[in-house]
Amino acid sequence: MTISKQQNGKALTLALEGRLDTVTAPELEKELRASTAAIDTLTLDFAKLDYISSAGLRVLLSAHKEMSAKGGLKIQHVNEIVQEVFEVTGFGDILTIE
């Protein structure tokens, strides 16, 4: 997985490419740990994300909790596979998906 960062003041966008799974979820976790303290809003762009597993959901849930005290987390450009995972697990009701 590759993570591309774009920061605009206190708004951070991370574009993920590849797979968000057991092997790669720690990379996103590390990136978020390094950057969430200094931002107000977080956008995750999933346009180039192939799929997500429960290891990725765990990271999204903790990011959601952390950002909900501030400007929030939103997720953009979700493909059919990722959408299915969100729906089946109930994450579609928790997360803000555009």
Added chain:
Amino acid sequence: MTELKVQAAVENIPKVTAFVDGQLEAIDCPMKAQMQIDVAIDELFGNIAHYAYGGASGEAAVQFHFDADTRMISIAFVDSGTPFDPLAQEDPDVTLSAEERGIGGLGIFLVRKTMDQITYKRDNGQNVLTIYKKI
């Protein structure tokens, strides 16, 4: 049946995924089903890597089979670790709010929802977990 034997380690998940994807491409598996199977591999092989041998090292086998007549794919995950039936755990409550939410059991639940069938047996001192997907 085609088989891959590797150490049950998280860093081998990409190797297992590449092995299965190669088999799926050879039978013209639709991309959506392939992605669902890749997620299932991450959940199931990841579980084995984390828990089967309790911190010690051990081997796991991934056995791929495709029945061309019924178009049924089956993938068996076999380890010789601690007896564990992941199907015995209760489904997670997927209606809870973010604050009440845990992640436990979510992976196997996801696999159940995206595969046609999943079976577990303890056979000859081995855990055999098999997923089935019709394409």
